[in-house]
Amino acid sequence: MKNYKVTLIPGDGIGPEIVAEAVKVLDAAGEKFGYSLDYTKILMGGCSIDEYGEPLTDEAVNTARSGDAVLLGAVGGNVGNSRWYDVAPDLRPEAGLLKIRKELELFVNMRPAYLYDELKDACPLKNEVIGDGFDMVIMRELTGGLYFGERYTKEIDGVMTAVDTLTYNENEIRRIAVKAFEIAMKRKKTVTSVDKANVLDSSRLWRKVVKEVAADYPQVTYTDMLVDNCAMQLVMNPGQFDVILTENMFGDILSDEASMITGSIGMLSSASLGKTKLGLYEPSHGSAPDIAGKNIANPIATILSAAMMLRYSFDLDDAADAIEKAVAQVLKDGYRTSDIMSEGMTLVGTDKMGDLIKETLCKDTIMR
Numbered sequence: 555m556k557n558y559k560v561t562l563i564p565g566d567g568i569g570p571e572i573v574a575e576a577v578k579v580l581d582a583a584g585e586k587f588g589y590s591l592d593y594t595k596i597l598m599g600g601c602s603i604d605e606y607g608e609p610l611t612d613e614a615v616n617t618a619r620s621g622d623a624v625l626l627g628a629v630g631g632n633v634g635n636s637r638w639y640d641v642a643p644d645l646r647p648e649a650g651l652l653k654i655r656k657e658l659e660l661f662v663n664m665r666p667a668y669l670y671d672e673l674k675d676a677c678p679l680k681n682e683v684i685g686d687g688f689d690m691v692i693m694r695e696l697t698g699g700l701y702f703g704e705r706y707t708k709e710i711d712g713v714m715t716a717v718d719t720l721t722y723n724e725n726e727i728r729r730i731a732v733k734a735f736e737i738a739m740k741r742k743k744t745v746t747s748v749d750k751a752n753v754l755d756s757s758r759l760w761r762k763v764v765k766e767v768a769a770d771y772p773q774v775t776y777t778d779m780l781v782d783n784c785a786m787q788l789v790m791n792p793g794q795f796d797v798i799l800t801e802n803m804f805g806d807i808l809s810d811e812a813s814m815i816t817g818s819i820g821m822l823s824s825a826s827l828g829k830t831k832l833g834l835y836e837p838s839h840g841s842a843p844d845i846a847g848k849n850i851a852n853p854i855a856t857i858l859s860a861a862m863m864l865r866y867s868f869d870l871d872d873a874a875d876a877i878e879k880a881v882a883q884v885l886k887d888g889y890r891t892s893d894i895m896s897e898g899m900t901l902v903g904t905d906k907m908g909d910l911i912k913e914t915l916c917k918d919t920i921m922r
């Protein structure tokens with residue numbers, strides 16, 4: 555039987571609850587599809603700060619590096635929590651996430667945004683805008699740009715001044731662009747590259763390099779779009795997008811917007827990938843400390859992230875398909891967590907949603 559080593563990072567807030575549901579589903583799929591997973595837990599985020607005084611220890615990074623994939627819940631808490639936030643930026647919970655992405659060289663972040671028919675009611679857009687729905691994936695550069703540039707705050711000429719730097723070199727742009735075109739080849743063969751080339755030098759280089767890469771993929775329709783226009787197009791005509799390729803901060807912002815039009819940020823999975831098979835899989839949402847421990851969080855984004863792990867790190871496409879189908883079936887059967895609840899549906903908690911997906915997966919109707 556195939557066996558894989560999964561590093562689990564439950565993290566903070568709702569993280570432990572949603573990761574527990576994903577593990578439940580992964581193990582059930584393992585029994586059905588003939589694989590087994592060994593889990594090793596590490597601490598990251600606020601819980602690691604409480605234990606070790608830093609958001610991610612080097613030892614934890616080494617554990618993650620020695621496994622086959624990482625499954626993460628969420629990290630962080632209320633910014634009012636002074637124990638976690640009244641410290642230097644590199645000691646805050648979110649710094650753990652940035653560190654693990656950098657250390658594992660996970661330069662690609664894939665965030666699919668797909669509108670389930672059943673969730674049309676939860677979509678905040680009007681029916682005429684939704685049309686036939688949408689199915690896009692945001693390919694966000696993850697280890698460069700503003701989030702990793704030099705930064706400081708100091709007094710210059712008697713005035714407090716803060717500086718963040720936005721740097722991209724052509725190699726960083728090329729490798730994410732290649733990934734985006736490769737993914738587009740397996741989808742609707744359309745890439746929209748998003749930048750701010752009317753203002754930023756980094757965007758002008760971005761556009762030049764993406765154009766060069768596009769020349770190697772003549773079957774792919776490729777267009778450039780300015781980020782402010784893209785933000786508007788996402789709520790005006792989301793159906794036009796297939797693959798959106800963009801830099802780190804634009805991708806951070808646009809992926810939250812894209813997730814919201816799917817009905818709930820609780821539905822959106824993500825995969826962070828690099829050159830090797832070792833990837834990190836996490837829901838696109840945060841740790842939602844206000845609802846932690848109440849058994850009301852939506853575990854679907856994490857369960858779908860676990861399916862992405864099976865697909866991209868372990869090549870277990872059949873098992874991944876089955877999990878995705880089971881999620882769709884449970885939604886079709888009318889079960890909802892509170893974030894996606896609508897009239898006439900059955901409201902369930904976090905653990906019940908996990909159980910339903912697991913049971914549906916185990917039924918013979920969800921075929922290999």
Ligand code: IPM
Nearest residue numbers: 630648649651652701806838
């Ligand atoms: C995300 C999050 C992180 C990011 C934060 C928590 C650092 O917003 O994964 O989108 O900006 O990358």
Ligand code: MG
Nearest residue numbers: 806807810838
């Ligand atoms: Mg974000």
